[in-house]
Amino acid sequence: MRKKGFNMDRASFFIITLPALLLYSFFYIYSVILGFYYSMTDWDGLARSFNFIGLDNFKKLLGNKAFFSSVTITFRYALLMVVFTIVLGVLLAVSLNSVKRFKTFFKSVFFFPAMISSVAIALIWDQVFIRALPALGNMFGVENIASPLGNKQTALYAVLFVNMWQSLAMPTVIFIAGLQSIPDELYESALIDGASMFDQFRFVTLPYLVPTITVNAILTLKSGITSFDYAKALTNGGPARSTMLVGIKIYIDAFGETPKFSIANAESVMLFVVIAVLSIVQISISSRSGVNNT
């Protein structure tokens, strides 16, 4: 009887999971396999027939300066995003966690941007940069403040700023959850031992946060490398390619007015491999440290 009941449970779970599994398999796994396949063809996205050309698209990409420039920009963007997310997220989480009154209110305020669509936020900030910033400058007697989006040196940072403004909320919530898992006794012991605030942070808080930092770093790195919406809405890869993230390049190559669908797929495959490798490396390094592994 017990065995039968157990099997019934398993069957129920399986049936409940089945629709999601089928949808996931069709829309994700099948698409990925198709993507790999098209990356080895010469299909431009328009032609009704195409040829299998093996690794030619990858060879072309390895010799293409524009692609490498996009890769470099994307990595710079993703690494900056990881650094800022970890540093600002931890600071914000510690601050919010130590607030005694109106804690929920402050958390809501910081979480609010995460509720708005990224494109809507990008368009709002676009107007802030072009209209509000010069007006603000004039108020303080500084004339001709230019939009940071129109400058090669600042455009990427401006896009990053807008991205961070919205996306910092979620990592902060994860950090707060991590902070709340730290036993109060440890802080009390540290206090008795004469530990300063910084020592408490360094020797109690940080080791407990390592797993959370790992999760956030991986999620942020992935989000940075695959970033598309903010740069697309704010700069469309410009000015002069300075914000041409790989995501935008893939989009333009796939669906531009002169499409190169197979090349775009090859770029996506390369991005996929990079993300997979980075994730494995990062998980393996991070899992060796932290309070749970000591």
Place this chain on the structure above:
Amino acid sequence: MKKVFALVLTLCLLVLTASASSAEKIEFFQQKMEEAPQRAYAEVLTKFNEEYPDIEIEINTVPDAGTVLMQRIAISDIPPIFSDYPTQTQFKEKVNNGYIECLEGNEFLSRVNPGMIELGKHYDGQTYALPLSQNYMAIFYNLDIFAEAGIEELPKTWDELIAVCDQLVSLGITPFSFGDKDAGRVGHCFQALSQATYPGVVDYVVSVVNGETSIADNAEPFRKIGERMLKLHEYALPDYMGTADTVMWENFATGKAAMCITGSYARGTIMISNPDLNLGAFPIPGDVYDESPLLTGIDAALCISASATDEEKDAGLKFFEFISRPENAQLWSDIDGAPSCILGTTYSDPRVAPIIEKAATGVVCDWYASKVTTQVTSEIYQVVQGLLLDGDLDAYIDGLDEAIENAAL
């Protein structure tokens, strides 16, 4: 009883919903995002619906329309009726792959200016799109500001244009409003200025694309074009690199600058921003007036998907017949602001007479995309945008060669 009643009611609602949704709308995917053409199409369609109440055509306008259309073609979701640019190589590719219905044999084609029909023909000599309007690149100017500054003669050469700019600056007036945030707008200005400065520029770029030569091998004319781009921007409102096209037009329409280099596609939108604006236009000058071509081409052109149903094709043809009637084409042109390709329409605003005069001389040229892929033009635009940021002419010359190489991927 209650259950039976509820069931009958539900069935009635289902039938009603089904019948309501069976009155299918036929999509018209039009690619122009500017406000004026959207209004023009809406106005003509309202009239069309009065004459054909059983045909419901719905306009669909989306941002980044060219890309969206390409995506839809890739997944075989082609809009039954859409607008496109028949002189561009990307359009010819669509025709080559059998996505577009041939329009030959339709009587409404005889209403179109034969020159425009000829220009829009495919390699096989057939017509696949109904040319509705022409575009041109020009220097749009504020007549009131010019009058206040005492400028009586419009500049016909580059030196005269610079003299006008200097005169405006000496009176504290900013000559140009630019919006270079979007590389596409930088590119339109570059296309017009480069062809006015160096009339053989597109053919030369074609030979570079074909690997026969390089920009560096003939750097001088390209350097001159680059210098002129930089020179014009010396006379611009500040923060032009952070300014979007809509803001550029708004700044010009509200009198913050005396001139704006843009296409006829923006004329209607500028006038919507300020209906009282005294707006004129003149060709972008080169060194010698008679030798500097006016950049002009087919702007809006309408096509039907080859995979549309017979009903959709029939509706499309009726719509084309309707919009190509001179009175409707005139209505469209008046709202859009661009000259119509339909015979019997007029574009008689004396303030744009310099453009009409120039076009009449036959010294005209088409857009780069009629001879090279849009990938090449997009790459070139990025380099020119970089020039405006850095002012580095050597990097710009090297960048042009690199851009053409990148586009060959």
